[in-house]
Amino acid sequence: xxxxxxxxxxxxxxxxxxxxxxxxxxxxxxSRSKCYQMDHAxxxxxxxxxxxxxxxxxLRRKRKRCMIGTGAMTDPYIPLETKLEYTRRALLLxxxxxxxxxxxxxxxxxxxxxxxxxxxxxxxxAAVQMTLTTADDDLCRLIEPNVSTTKERVEALKxxxxxxxxxxxxxxxxxxxxxxxxxxxxxxxxxCADAGVRGVLCFGMGLTLREGNRExxxxxxxxxxxxxxxxxxxxxGYSYGISSPRNAELMRLFHSFCRKNGMxxxxxxxxxxxxxxxxxxxxxxxxxxxxxxx
Numbered sequence: 001x002x003x004x005x006x007x008x009x010x011x012x013x014x015x016x017x018x019x020x021x022x023x024x025x026x027x028x029x030x031s032r033s034k035c036y037q038m039d040h041a042x043x044x045x046x047x048x049x050x051x052x053x054x055x056x057x058x059l060r061r062k063r064k065r066c067m068i069g070t071g072a073m074t075d076p077y078i079p080l081e082t083k084l085e086y087t088r089r090a091l092l093l094x095x096x097x098x099x100x101x102x103x104x105x106x107x108x109x110x111x112x113x114x115x116x117x118x119x120x121x122x123x124x125x126a127a128v129q130m131t132l133t134t135a136d137d138d139l140c141r142l143i144e145p146n147v148s149t150t151k152e153r154v155e156a157l158k159x160x161x162x163x164x165x166x167x168x169x170x171x172x173x174x175x176x177x178x179x180x181x182x183x184x185x186x187x188x189x190x191x192c193a194d195a196g197v198r199g200v201l202c203f204g205m206g207l208t209l210r211e212g213n214r215e216x217x218x219x220x221x222x223x224x225x226x227x228x229x230x231x232x233x234x235x236x237g238y239s240y241g242i243s244s245p246r247n248a249e250l251m252r253l254f255h256s257f258c259r260k261n262g263m264x265x266x267x268x269x270x271x272x273x274x275x276x277x278x279x280x281x282x283x284x285x286x287x288x289x290x291x292x293x294x
Contacts, residue, residue: 021043168198
């Protein structure tokens with residue numbers, strides 16, 4: 001871990017990363033790619049020490065409230081968050097200034113902050129996005145070794161749903177010849193339906209590989225799936241987009257299951273929902289009443 005000062009915290013699309021780097025150890029992680037120009041070891045977490053001050057200043061200055069996202073590059077609930085609580089304190093600022101929140105994580109540590117998420121959700125929207133890749137916890141521990149198991153994540157989704165917090169699942173990546181089976185996809189989707197998930201994001205049955213994350217991915221294949229690297233290099237070469245040979249079959253299964261179970265499955269619709277700031281009617285009415293009293 002090391003600390004740095006940064007010049008800004010919110011992107012043009014109102015996303016933020018309070019940390020840089022990760023210790024989850026997911027074998028497929030795109031954030032390892034060299035194109036992101038990380039100048040330190042990936043597991044040596046960079047902590048943006050002035051992030052909370054910058055966030056409060058940015059929220060105070062905004063003329064229009066919106067959704068604030070986090071987790072696109074670094075999971076906001078890496079183990080270090082338990083000690084530092086940057087994510088929790090950021091959520092408190094989001095609540096204080098009346099903004100919405102859209103978190104993306106693989107950790108059931110998100111439940112620690114369910115009290116704040118509930119309060120935000122009473123006024124506007126607090127949505128939690130959870131990645132699920134496999135229904136098999138043993139496989140999960142191989143491809144996502146230092147993070148909550150699938151079972152733990154699904155239990156977190158159920159708890160969030162019981163507390164009225166909307167959830168979205170990222171069904172990705174799907175690794176060819178590892179978790180790209182109809183049995184796995186159906187089992188994951190059944191977990192989503194059982195957990196009351198609002199929608200499932202899927203960008204095709206496959207993954208992306210580029211310089212940086214490709215080498216790490218192949219080293220983990222050598223460790224856990226001997227011989228599979230050769231299958232990948234022979235079949236896919238140095239392609240960026242790696243698609244499962246079963247992509248068409250699995251995507252039909254995906255869309256059919258989601259339709260039958262009432263889960264959103266159009267990526268554009270889901271992103272529109274996640275990015276849409278919604279002020280709850282009852283809260284808006286109370287705000288107007290308070291304004292009239294003044």
